[in-house]
Amino acid sequence: MLKRRLVPVLFLMDGWMVRSQDFSEHQFIGDPVGHVERMVDWDVDELIVLDIGKGEMSFEHHRQDYRNKPVRTLLEFIHRISVECRIPLTFGGRIRGVEDIRERIRNGADKVSINAMLGGAPDEVSRAAHIFGSQAIVASIDFRQTDAGAKVFMDHGKKMLDASPRDWARRAEDLGAGEILLNAIDRDGAARGYDLSVIQDVVDAVAIPVIACGGAGHQRHFLQCFEETGASAVAAGNIFHFTENAYPRAKKFLTRTRDDIRTFSMPRAA
Amino acid sequence: MKLALVDYGIGNVMSVANALHRVGADTEVVRDGDALTALNPDCIVMPGVGAVGEALSLLRERGLDEALNRFVIDQSVSYLGICVGMQVMASVCEEFGEHRGLGWIPGKVTRLVPEGSPLRLPHVGWNTISVAGEADFLAGLDGEHFYFVHSYGVECPGEFVAARSEYGQPFIAAVQHGHMKGVQFHPEKSSRAGEALLRGFVESAALARV
Numbered sequence: 242m243l244k245r246r247l248v249p250v251l252f253l254m255d256g257w258m259v260r261s262q263d264f265s266e267h268q269f270i271g272d273p274v275g276h277v278e279r280m281v282d283w284d285v286d287e288l289i290v291l292d293i294g295k296g297e298m299s300f301e302h303h304r305q306d307y308r309n310k311p312v313r314t315l316l317e318f319i320h321r322i323s324v325e326c327r328i329p330l331t332f333g334g335r336i337r338g339v340e341d342i343r344e345r346i347r348n349g350a351d352k353v354s355i356n357a358m359l360g361g362a363p364d365e366v367s368r369a370a371h372i373f374g375s376q377a378i379v380a381s382i383d384f385r386q387t388d389a390g391a392k393v394f395m396d397h398g399k400k401m402l403d404a405s406p407r408d409w410a411r412r413a414e415d416l417g418a419g420e421i422l423l424n425a426i427d428r429d430g431a432a433r434g435y436d437l438s439v440i441q442d443v444v445d446a447v448a449i450p451v452i453a454c455g456g457a458g459h460q461r462h463f464l465q466c467f468e469e470t471g472a473s474a475v476a477a478g479n480i481f482h483f484t485e486n487a488y489p490r491a492k493k494f495l496t497r498t499r500d501d502i503r504t505f506s507m508p509r510a511a
Numbered sequence: 512m513k514l515a516l517v518d519y520g521i522g523n524v525m526s527v528a529n530a531l532h533r534v535g536a537d538t539e540v541v542r543d544g545d546a547l548t549a550l551n552p553d554c555i556v557m558p559g560v561g562a563v564g565e566a567l568s569l570l571r572e573r574g575l576d577e578a579l580n581r582f583v584i585d586q587s588v589s590y591l592g593i594c595v596g597m598q599v600m601a602s603v604c605e606e607f608g609e610h611r612g613l614g615w616i617p618g619k620v621t622r623l624v625p626e627g628s629p630l631r632l633p634h635v636g637w638n639t640i641s642v643a644g645e646a647d648f649l650a651g652l653d654g655e656h657f658y659f660v661h662s663y664g665v666e667c668p669g670e671f672v673a674a675r676s677e678y679g680q681p682f683i684a685a686v687q688h689g690h691m692k693g694v695q696f697h698p699e700k701s702s703r704a705g706e707a708l709l710r711g712f713v714e715s716a717a718l719a720r721v
Binding site: 242243244245246284286323324325326327328329346347348349350351372373374375376377419420448449450473474503504505 | 521523525526529530532533560561562631632633634635636637638639656658659660661662677678697699700701702703705706
């Protein structure tokens with residue numbers, strides 16, 4: 242049976258890992274390499290890393306006393322984490338075209354998450370899907386509830402488009418995306434649960450898998466999203482970074498009532 | 512042991528190289544038939560993503576089809592095909608038109624679920640496998656989870672089926688024809704179960720060499 246995925250998301254800003262709220266407030270958490278290692282050790286189903294900074298990404302201010310050599314650039318960072326990453330790795334942020342995708346995949350990303358390209362360079366999305374395969378292209382859609390219903394926002398939640406998440410998801414699917422990553426901006430960091438109706442609306446609109454993100458504050462929110470929507474995966478950031486052993490505990494909680502969650506049976510390598 | 516990792520130009524060959532490295536195998540990436548011939552490998556791993564027709568035309572463009580046939584068919588060098596690397600082993604491939612496959616296994620590549628099915632494609636995520644028959648490289652992996660990303664699958668006679676999985680209906684998750692093996696899922700991204708599979712393949716290939 243195909244299992245539904247529980248996916249941690251890491252947000253990066255200027256080389257640091259951050260906690261995000263409403264796409265606008267960001268609290269620095271620390272070194273992303275160590276966090277990724279912890280996720281891999283937890284044997285998470287999949288990992289999404291989103292670079293939400295705006296300036297040129299640099300890791301140069303980073304401490305130099307790593308047991309491994311210091312990581313200086315975004316591509317070095319992807320390369321560094323992919324060596325140990327025995328699970329699927331999606332990388333998003335600052336991707337403007339096919340060449341940006343090629344660089345990230347060449348350095349070890351399995352999939353890329355694209356956002357601005359859907360609006361600004363739709364032809365490049367199709368070209369990328371043709372070159373790398375649809376399975377490598379995850380369309381990231383950010384939305385916010387407005388007086389006129391749920392609307393898609395671009396540019397890190399600043400620019401509103403006259404499009405519903407449903408229409409935008411259809412467009413992404415038509416352009417060749419293989420998955421949708423649906424982000425509720427107004428639930429980002431809010432810990433009040435997923436926006437179930439928008440998620441289901443998008444699930445109904447497309448035939449590709451949908452990953453729901455934004456709003457998880459408690460493990461029961463994951464369960465609720467699986468029970469009340471057809472999302473193929475639920476994703477979350479903060480809950481996994483601030484609560485002790487949150488990921489394994491959430492898995493345990495979900496498997497108590499559901500049989501469509503992956504459990505671990507292989508013994509750990511010595 | 513010389514392990515050739517075939518890179519026909521698409522996909523994340525590095526993920527597979529990293530995974531093989533984690534299980535103690537060093538790889539040599541080859542990008543065309545001449546490089547494969549010059550390496551004279553003891554075993555061959557071919558990962559692949561994307562469309563099978565595109566993969567086949569790139570293999571032919573780079574002279575890899577002939578070199579692969581020479582090593583795998585004429586010299587019985589161990590082969591592991593991953594995802595599209597498994598699909599090219601079939602004789603006929605139907606994705607964006609009909610293509611002639613390498614034909615190592617009588618079978619065809621078809622859409623995983625029929626048009627109009629409510630099941631989502633691509634089939635993405637973790638699914639369990641049921642091992643069929645005696646596939647040495649899958650020993651101890653019955654019931655384990657593996658990571659899949661694909662919309663097409665291989666259909667072939669039961670004697671070549673090494674494992675099945677289920678998405679709406681059963682489909683073939685792995686094939687074996689003697690020293691030729693193929694997996695529809697991605698062992699390089701399937702955590703510890705994937706590493707166990709790769710370790711098993713490399714070990715059996717090393718034994719076959721002696």
